[in-house]
Amino acid sequence: MRQPTYYELVYAVVREIPRGRVSTYGAIADFLALGAARMVGWALNKSFLGDDVPAHRVVNRKGELSGRNHWPTPIMMQEMLEQEGVVVEDNCVKDFERLFWHPSALGEDFEVHP
DNA sequence: TGTTTGACCACGG
């Protein structure tokens, strides 16, 4: 057993993303004070493998599905978002600013369940 | 053990 690492926190935050909403790597990294948004992407790389982490709800700051190429099928990520009511066009989230969800919405004392 | 990479972001030209 080990202490909760940074990506454990990422899993918790991504897991709490409401359905039909999307978040960005920078927002999560900023909320967790990781200082490096790349770590979020790296963590999610392992997350979608077996954990119940909706990584499809996490996109880059442009609202583009940058991680679609790492999914089993590139269209799977888009299909997932559309299934949740998120409109994706040209690999970009439509009304991204409106569907954007910030982890601070959980509150500063969010809890991590491993 | 040192180097390289990585689903990024911000800034400068």
Add this chain to the structure above:
DNA sequence: GCCGTGGCCAAAC
């Protein structure tokens, strides 16, 4: 408005 560079931290080779 697009392209290039730096920074950031951790895991993989």
